Amino acid sequence: MNKVAAIYFDGKTSRLHHVEFSVQGDVAYVNDLITGPDQQIIRSCPLSELRVSERTRHAARKVTFSDGAYLEITDHATFNVILENTGYQDSTVVQLQQSWTGTLAALAAVIITLTVGYVYGLPAASRVVAFSVPVSVERKLGDGLLAFLDKHIFQPSKLPAARQAELSARFQSLRPPRSGSPKYQLVFRKSAIGPNAFALPSGDIIITDEIIALMKDDDAVMGVLAHELGHLHERHLTRRIIQSSAVGAAATLLFGDVSAVIANIPTLMLDMKYSRDAETEADDYAMQMLDANGIAREHLAAAFEKLEALAPGVSPYISSHPSGSERVMRIRGNN
Ligand SMILES: [Zn+2]
Numbered sequence: 001m002n003k004v005a006a007i008y009f010d011g012k013t014s015r016l017h018h019v020e021f022s023v024q025g026d027v028a029y030v031n032d033l034i035t036g037p038d039q040q041i042i043r044s045c046p047l048s049e050l051r052v053s054e055r056t057r058h059a060a061r062k063v064t065f066s067d068g069a070y071l072e073i074t075d076h077a078t079f080n081v082i083l084e085n086t087g088y089q090d091s092t093v094v095q096l097q098q099s100w101t102g103t104l105a106a107l108a109a110v111i112i113t114l115t116v117g118y119v120y121g122l123p124a125a126s127r128v129v130a131f132s133v134p135v136s137v138e139r140k141l142g143d144g145l146l147a148f149l150d151k152h153i154f155q156p157s158k159l160p161a162a163r164q165a166e167l168s169a170r171f172q173s174l175r176p177p178r179s180g181s182p183k184y185q186l187v188f189r190k191s192a193i194g195p196n197a198f199a200l201p202s203g204d205i206i207i208t209d210e211i212i213a214l215m216k217d218d219d220a221v222m223g224v225l226a227h228e229l230g231h232l233h234e235r236h237l238t239r240r241i242i243q244s245s246a247v248g249a250a251a252t253l254l255f256g257d258v259s260a261v262i263a264n265i266p267t268l269m270l271d272m273k274y275s276r277d278a279e280t281e282a283d284d285y286a287m288q289m290l291d292a293n294g295i296a297r298e299h300l301a302a303a304f305e306k307l308e309a310l311a312p313g314v315s316p317y318i319s320s321h322p323s324g325s326e327r328v329m330r331i332r333g334n335n
Contacts (some may be wrong), residue, residue, distance in 0.1 A: 002082040011068035157188035177288035182232040199228040201238040223300030230285025301331040
């Protein structure tokens with residue numbers, strides 16, 4: 001038989017009873033200690049009616065009866081033996097919190113996660129963060145960016161308003177290939193940096209007069225825009241910004257004060273490169289969008305060929321949207 005000293009409160013008065021708690025089979029007994037050898041059973045009940053408080057390092061364990069009466073037990077070792085004998089199981093969390101090895105392992109796991117995460121997992125983490133950034137905050141990021149770019153790189157588009165409207169209407173008429181299509185607006189600009197197109201976190205898809213002139217093919221322009229919409233859909237730029245400005249800035253971003261992040265962006269922006277993976281994702285999106293709207297992928301393949309054929313420096317498009325020669329083959333379905 002297992003027994004342990006305890007203090008019993010009946011739950012109605014503040015009177016304390018020194019008792020002995022014991023278990024026989026499936027029944028718990030509370031015996032009065034004061035009455036000497038002929039211990040009087042104060043109460044007994046099935047084990048299943050008792051609630052045992054979670055284990056903590058120092059506090060007394062509390063065993064509560066269904067009527068609110070309870071026991072306090074400070075002899076943890078003996079009580080644990082009793083619990084073990086009854087087959088009682090702590091919840092896993094409590095078991096882990098309880099053991100020092102568990103605590104150390106958890107701490108080590110956190111440190112390893114942070115370290116490995118910083119080096120290898122940042123892209124993945126930035127994806128998670130990017131998708132939890134409120135749209136209003138993303139909007140602010142984009143506003144800051146567009147204002148910066150307008151000041152330093154762009155001039156108003158020389159494209160006639162009717163032509164802009166025609167291209168906008170055409171693109172808006174295309175059905176996005178997937179649900180959850182991002183909100184966007186086309187922004188036409190004349191550029192000091194040549195043929196280019198890119199999407200800002202705000203949903204601004206900027207397309208330069210120069211790239212439209214280079215394409216000489218509206219279907220190709222649609223392909224390029226679809227590629228940018230793919231970047232938006234995957235929130236690539238937001239992810240990239242978060243990744244570059246890393247943990248502290250990401251926190252800032254999440255908690256709302258974006259000024260510090262925005263201050264970082266211009267330098268970042270000028271050196272912006274999407275990863276190959278991001279390019280592939282955006283290409284996939286573009287191909288699906290073209291397919292869904294009956295536009296031949298060839299227009300997109302040809303568009304990239306034209307951009308790749310430009311001398312480096314003439315267009316930063318390819319340096320910010322890096323890809324290999326396999327890209328065009330992939331779009332043409334040759335590999
Ligand atoms: Zn791209």
